[in-house]
Amino acid sequence: MAVAKRPAVVRHWSVNALLGLLLVLALFLSLLVGAVDIAPTRLLYALQELVTEPTNTWSVDAVIAWRLRLPRALLAAAVGAALATAGAIMQGLLQNSLADSFVLGVSSGASLGAAIALLLGLRFTLFGLGAVTPLAFMGAMLAMLAVLIISRRVAGHSTLGLLLAGIAMNSALSAVVSFLVLLSRERINPLIFWMMGGFAGRGWNHFWLMLPYFLISFLFAYSYHRYLTAISLGDATAHHLGVDVGRVRLLLLATAALLTAAAVSVSGMIGFVGLMTPHFARMLVGQHYRRLLPTAAMCGAVFLTFADLLARVVMRPQELPVGIITALCGGPFFLWLLSRRRQEVA
Amino acid sequence: MPALSVENVSFRFTQPVLRGVSADFEQGTFSGILGANGVGKSTLVKLISRWLPMQDGSIRIHNRPLEAFSQRELARHIAVVPQEHAHLTELTVREIVELGRIPHQGLLAPPTAADQSAVDSALTQTGLLGLAERSFSTLSGGERQRVRVAMALAQAAEILILDEPTTHLDIRYQVELLTLLAELVTKGYTVIAVLHDINLAALFCDHLVLLADGRVLRAGPPAEVITRETILEAYQCETYLLLHPTVNVPQIALTRNGRYRADAQSEAANSREGCV
Numbered sequence: 001m002a003v004a005k006r007p008a009v010v011r012h013w014s015v016n017a018l019l020g021l022l023l024v025l026a027l028f029l030s031l032l033v034g035a036v037d038i039a040p041t042r043l044l045y046a047l048q049e050l051v052t053e054p055t056n057t058w059s060v061d062a063v064i065a066w067r068l069r070l071p072r073a074l075l076a077a078a079v080g081a082a083l084a085t086a087g088a089i090m091q092g093l094l095q096n097s098l099a100d101s102f103v104l105g106v107s108s109g110a111s112l113g114a115a116i117a118l119l120l121g122l123r124f125t126l127f128g129l130g131a132v133t134p135l136a137f138m139g140a141m142l143a144m145l146a147v148l149i150i151s152r153r154v155a156g157h158s159t160l161g162l163l164l165a166g167i168a169m170n171s172a173l174s175a176v177v178s179f180l181v182l183l184s185r186e187r188i189n190p191l192i193f194w195m196m197g198g199f200a201g202r203g204w205n206h207f208w209l210m211l212p213y214f215l216i217s218f219l220f221a222y223s224y225h226r227y228l229t230a231i232s233l234g235d236a237t238a239h240h241l242g243v244d245v246g247r248v249r250l251l252l253l254a255t256a257a258l259l260t261a262a263a264v265s266v267s268g269m270i271g272f273v274g275l276m277t278p279h280f281a282r283m284l285v286g287q288h289y290r291r292l293l294p295t296a297a298m299c300g301a302v303f304l305t306f307a308d309l310l311a312r313v314v315m316r317p318q319e320l321p322v323g324i325i326t327a328l329c330g331g332p333f334f335l336w337l338l339s340r341r342r343q344e345v346a
Numbered sequence: 347m348p349a350l351s352v353e354n355v356s357f358r359f360t361q362p363v364l365r366g367v368s369a370d371f372e373q374g375t376f377s378g379i380l381g382a383n384g385v386g387k388s389t390l391v392k393l394i395s396r397w398l399p400m401q402d403g404s405i406r407i408h409n410r411p412l413e414a415f416s417q418r419e420l421a422r423h424i425a426v427v428p429q430e431h432a433h434l435t436e437l438t439v440r441e442i443v444e445l446g447r448i449p450h451q452g453l454l455a456p457p458t459a460a461d462q463s464a465v466d467s468a469l470t471q472t473g474l475l476g477l478a479e480r481s482f483s484t485l486s487g488g489e490r491q492r493v494r495v496a497m498a499l500a501q502a503a504e505i506l507i508l509d510e511p512t513t514h515l516d517i518r519y520q521v522e523l524l525t526l527l528a529e530l531v532t533k534g535y536t537v538i539a540v541l542h543d544i545n546l547a548a549l550f551c552d553h554l555v556l557l558a559d560g561r562v563l564r565a566g567p568p569a570e571v572i573t574r575e576t577i578l579e580a581y582q583c584e585t586y587l588l589l590h591p592t593v594n595v596p597q598i599a600l601t602r603n604g605r606y607r608a609d610a611q612s613e614a615a616n617s618r619e620g621c622v
Contacts (some may be wrong), residue, residue: 008479010439013600014360039456090347110496148347223453223454224453226445226451226453227448229441229445230445232435233435233437233445234427235463236397237428237445239395239397240395240397240421240425240426240428241421241445241446241448241449242416242417242419242420242421242422242448242449243417243418243420243448244417244418282436286436286437286441287435287436287437288437326593344452
């Protein structure tokens with residue numbers, strides 16, 4: 001039996017190793033290209049410089065790579081991983097393959113919370129962000145609970161009810177954010193940023209503030225991998241296995257909301273990453289959350305790093321908000337999932 | 347002392363479903379719960395598994411009230427195979443059966459040797475060892491039902507409760523599954539199954555509980571529970587009572603229209619061959 005099990009394990013690790021390589025490749029490319037290209041040989045020289053030379057004698061290449069491009073690419077990877085993890089958790093807990101932070105209005109809730117924090121003048125300093133993320137978390141939680149309660153009350157457990165409630169929540173909250181933008185002319189730029197989503201101008205401080213939220217939430221969710229798998233088979237099944245379904249669901253939905261809030265605090269609204277990447281991960285390593293969560297996080301990191309790379313180069317020297325790229329991939333994917341679901345039902 | 351005892355249990359949704367049901371389920375017996383649609387069989391199972399909250403009465407496991415168990419502890423005593431999983435899954439058979447170990451595992455603890463052997467033994471007993479690495483969604487109905495039973499076995503709970511386990515299975519799989527359950531009973535398990543098929547219940551169960559109108563109409567060995575009168579009262583359907591040709595248990599034959607008169611010719615034939 002051990003022999004029979006081995007191929008699956010080998011496959012799982014080789015998938016993750018491959019994704020790891022892709023991520024390294026994406027990060028490396030992110031350092032090379034941008035408004036100014038850096039040739040690979042010069043980049044290697046600059047990297048060497050980062051280690052050996054004092055900060056004030058760094059070349060322009062080294063400064064661009066270290067201060068601008070590396071933190072931005074790492075942040076994109078961390079945000080991608082966070083959104084993918086949140087999506088995988090929600091899809092399992094709600095037994096709904098169409099769920100994710102964006103679709104359920106959780107991202108809008110988070111961005112409203114963050115927008116309010118910004119309006120109150122909590123700046124993007126180290127401590128300022130400390131206030132933005134908790135407010136974003138509160139917004140995310142409230143939006144999610146509202147969507148879940150309303151959809152359950154109106155439409156039972158139906159997918160359609162959940163989606164409609166999410167769409168309505170999204171529109172309503174986006175309208176409020178737009179209203180806030182109009183209210184505050186002088187702070188208009190950071191607020192518009194919430195609505196577009198992107199990594200322009202993000203630096204190391206954003207990365208370091210985002211990372212602990214991601215790591216802690218991820219490890220917490222991972223420790224529940226068996227429960228998540230059981231709940232993904234249905235509430236009754238999990239209940240009979242001794243899982244306190246209500247408590248676990250609330251805890252893990254809060255974890256997903258925190259992941260979303262951390263991502264939205266540093267990058268604004270970026271849609272569809274959490275919807276798409278868990279599906280790729282499921283195709284690669286199956287449905288057990290022991291394997292699904294790490295692989296989904298890797299897929300999210302790779303996807304969003306490449307998406308941000310694209311966003312920076314397609315209209316050089318101008319930059320696209322990365323949300324446009326993810327929506328261009330995610331919209332059709334969502335429609336494809338929906339049509340596939342319809343076939344399954346029929 | 348019964349493994350599981352139900353005392354005077356009542357339950358209502360908007361209307362009363364169960365009205366004072368009492369029944370004892372002895373250790374190492376195969377019990378069947380029978381009754382018409384909507385009589386509260388599944389409700390009773392859901393109360394025993396605490397999927398529904400108790401309203402009135404009490405349920406005890408080895409004389410300890412259900413409320414005294416944590417959910418996790420309860421799962422180590424009672425394993426439930428509910429009606430059909432709602433969700434088709436790509437998980438492999440082994441992965442599903444491994445989930446049965448959840449009540450014995452810590453959150454982060456890796457599977458122990460005891461977990462492994464419980465899973466292997468559950469797969470062996472259900473004849474699924476050869477299918478262990480197959481995806482659940484590729485299995486036939488009978489195989490799927492065996493996977494659900496295997497998951498419950500991996501739970502290592504002494505009481506096994508199944509809600510309509512044979513529904514949607516053809517006769518071969520029905521007999522195969524009930525034979526498996528009967529074997530488990532000889533190993534000391536207490537098996538309680540909600541069944542629709544009266545003949546199968548009479549053939550396999552040691553003890554039957556026939557529900558009617560939210561109450562226990564009769565409980566006891568099949569020969570006492572299954573009579574023309576009780577079946578008529580419980581199901582509002584007239585039937586003939588026969589004797590199984592080899593095993594000394596009652597079996598029923600249906601009438602057209604649910605009435606004897608519509609079937610007079612058959613009844614004559616029946617009496618010639620000496621029905622019970």
